[in-house]
Amino acid sequence: MLLKVNNVEVIYNDVILVLKGVNMTMEEGSCIALLGANGAGKTTTLAAISGIIKSEDGKVTSGSIEFDGQRVDNQSVESNVARGLIHVMEGRKVLQHMTVEKNLIVGGHVLKSGAEVKQRIENVYTLIPRLAELRKRTAGYLSGGEQQMLVIGRALMANPRLILIDEPSLGLAPLMVEEVFKILKELRKSGISLFIVEQNTQAALEVADYGYVMENGRIVMDGEADQLMKNEDVREFYLGLNMEGERKSYRDVKHYKRRKRWLG
Amino acid sequence: MIGEFLDYAINGALIGLLYALVAMGFVVIYRASKVFNFAQGELVVVGGFIVWWLTLGMGLPWYFAIPLAFLLAAIVGYVIERLFFSKLVGESVFSMVMVTIGLLILIRGIVLVVFGAQVRPFPTIFPLKPIIIGDVLIPQSLLYGGILAVIIALALSWFFNQTRTGLKMTASAEDHQVALSMGISVRMSIAAAWVMGSVISTIGAIIFLSGKSLTFLASEIGFIALPVALLAGLESIGGLILAGIIMGVVQGLAEGYLDPIVGGSVGSILPFFIMVFILFVRPTGLFGWKTIERV
Numbered sequence: 001m002l003l004k005v006n007n008v009e010v011i012y013n014d015v016i017l018v019l020k021g022v023n024m025t026m027e028e029g030s031c032i033a034l035l036g037a038n039g040a041g042k043t044t045t046l047a048a049i050s051g052i053i054k055s056e057d058g059k060v061t062s063g064s065i066e067f068d069g070q071r072v073d074n075q076s077v078e079s080n081v082a083r084g085l086i087h088v089m090e091g092r093k094v095l096q097h098m099t100v101e102k103n104l105i106v107g108g109h110v111l112k113s114g115a116e117v118k119q120r121i122e123n124v125y126t127l128i129p130r131l132a133e134l135r136k137r138t139a140g141y142l143s144g145g146e147q148q149m150l151v152i153g154r155a156l157m158a159n160p161r162l163i164l165i166d167e168p169s170l171g172l173a174p175l176m177v178e179e180v181f182k183i184l185k186e187l188r189k190s191g192i193s194l195f196i197v198e199q200n201t202q203a204a205l206e207v208a209d210y211g212y213v214m215e216n217g218r219i220v221m222d223g224e225a226d227q228l229m230k231n232e233d234v235r236e237f238y239l240g241l242n243m244e245g246e247r248k249s250y251r252d253v254k255h256y257k258r259r260k261r262w263l264g
Numbered sequence: 265m266i267g268e269f270l271d272y273a274i275n276g277a278l279i280g281l282l283y284a285l286v287a288m289g290f291v292v293i294y295r296a297s298k299v300f301n302f303a304q305g306e307l308v309v310v311g312g313f314i315v316w317w318l319t320l321g322m323g324l325p326w327y328f329a330i331p332l333a334f335l336l337a338a339i340v341g342y343v344i345e346r347l348f349f350s351k352l353v354g355e356s357v358f359s360m361v362m363v364t365i366g367l368l369i370l371i372r373g374i375v376l377v378v379f380g381a382q383v384r385p386f387p388t389i390f391p392l393k394p395i396i397i398g399d400v401l402i403p404q405s406l407l408y409g410g411i412l413a414v415i416i417a418l419a420l421s422w423f424f425n426q427t428r429t430g431l432k433m434t435a436s437a438e439d440h441q442v443a444l445s446m447g448i449s450v451r452m453s454i455a456a457a458w459v460m461g462s463v464i465s466t467i468g469a470i471i472f473l474s475g476k477s478l479t480f481l482a483s484e485i486g487f488i489a490l491p492v493a494l495l496a497g498l499e500s501i502g503g504l505i506l507a508g509i510i511m512g513v514v515q516g517l518a519e520g521y522l523d524p525i526v527g528g529s530v531g532s533i534l535p536f537f538i539m540v541f542i543l544f545v546r547p548t549g550l551f552g553w554k555t556i557e558r559v
């Protein structure tokens with residue numbers, strides 16, 4: 001078992017209970033998707049695993065998180081990155097004023113030697129050729145899709161075993177979403193485990209083997225990705241398809257989503 | 265005529281480089297921690313007193329005293345960061361500024377208590393004899409100081425833009441949260457910046473004070489470094505060289521030509537006029553980081 005989230009509870013600012021008894025597991029080399037509406041607690045789940053919640057005044061107050069058999073809950077991000085656990089935050093957080101290549105160099109700060117950094121940069125360029133073309137460009141001026149590729153490439157620099165990636169498709173044009181997910185599929189092939197948080201359920205379930213649906217800080221449904229894809233509730237509320245396979249308007253779904261409760 | 269002009273301009277430029285050097289300490293700290301350090305001049309004074317204490321006080325030879333002074337200054341920088349700023353990461357700019365003002369007062373107090381209020385001679389580290397070229401008279405300490413300032417600026421630029429450790433610090437300068445998410449220790453970066461800022465201030469003190477006298481009034485150089493840093497843009501180290509030269513030449517010429525007419529002090533207030541002007545027309549200075557807004 002690579003990752004084991006065991007009955008985890010997260011509290012922000014000592015009072016706001018956001019995750020309530022979350023359980024998840026994943027095998028090395030697999031890919032899981034975590035789905036759910038806005039505010040469900042998806043980002044919080046990733047932050048709890050990577051340790052970023054600490055810097056946001058959050059804390060795992062009960063339960064445990066194990067990565068490769070070691071407890072990682074409430075550990076520092078630094079130590080988790082060193083273990084090969086890296087969090088790609090939502091919002092494509094590039095280092096704006098640096099070139100693409102320097103972003104990658106910084107991403108490789110855990111590597112031992114400059115030679116190793118060079119080597120990995122070449123690997124990243126092979127995997128994401130677009131970045132090689134952009135190497136001298138200032139990251140802040142790249143398009144959204146290019147920035148998303150860059151933050152993925154930067155995460156790869158740290159030689160990760162598991163990448164936690166938060167809403168990689170957010171705000172991207174459909175073609176770009178495809179590009180980005182193609183890269184994620186490549187990562188899987190190279191043996192890296194992926195934990196994808198997405199609102200684009202379709203795209204996420206296509207890459208993932210297993211999916212979890214979260215609502216109000218609880219996992220309300222989980223299953224094999226293809227099973228979830230067939231599930232009526234998921235289809236209706238996350239894929240925006242009704243039984244006849246028609247796509248509902250976004251507004252209808254959104255309206256529904258707010259009232260619908262998965263427990264029931 | 266032209267000789268007089270050159271004399272004002274060249275000496276102005278060299279003094280400007282000295283401002284730039286002190287501003288480097290300021291900018292290194294600002295970049296990493298976003299602390300707008302009003303006590304930068306006090307760090308120069310502390311550096312000055314450390315050097316004085318080791319050389320004239322303890323009687324150590326300069327080649328031994330100066331490295332030791334850097335080491336002590338580094339410790340001072342580190343301790344200041346740990347004591348006053350490490351708990352404040354992420355707090356408002358306002359509270360940080362208030363702490364630096366508190367620090368300024370505190371350091372003045374400590375210096376006064378430890379070293380007393382009397383004027384001390386400062387060791388002559390650079391030769392006193394000026395270099396004379398035509399009508400231009402250049403004090404050697406200024407000349408060597410200017411060269412040193414340029415070298416240090418180049419070294420720092422290279423460090424922050426080309427080396428892995430430097431880029432790591434630049435990353436945390438750019439965005440604490442992003443750096444943190446990559447597993448970079450932002451705390452370490454900030455502590456390292458205070459250490460560097462404090463050592464740079466000591467170098468500034470050595471050049472500025474060489475052969476002169478030392479009191480806590482030397483801290484005023486920190487105040488002139490401020491407009492230089494703002495003119496360069498708070499994130500640019502290389503830009504400080506140009507900004508320092510501009511500021512120094514303008515000040516030198518104003519002191520040479522305007523002060524005799526109006527009876528003084530134009531030269532000393534001009535940098536602050538330029539600063540206010542810059543803040544109005546181009547808040548990011550000549551080379552500072554512009555906010556990149558993408559939609």
Ligand SMILES: Nc1ncnc2c1ncn2[C@@H]1O[C@H](COP(=O)(O)OP(=O)(O)OP(=O)(O)O)[C@@H](O)[C@H]1O
Nearest residue numbers: 012016018036037038039040041042043044045056
């Ligand atoms: N730092 C914080 N302090 C207090 N509450 C927080 C904090 N971060 C998140 N929350 C709250 O926790 C809940 C879950 O937020 P989270 O960001 O994990 O949701 P999400 O599923 O990622 O949503 P989205 O799809 O909008 O990104 C929300 O109600 C949010 O207001």
Ligand SMILES: [Mg+2]
Nearest residue numbers: 042043044090
């Ligand atoms: Mg989120």
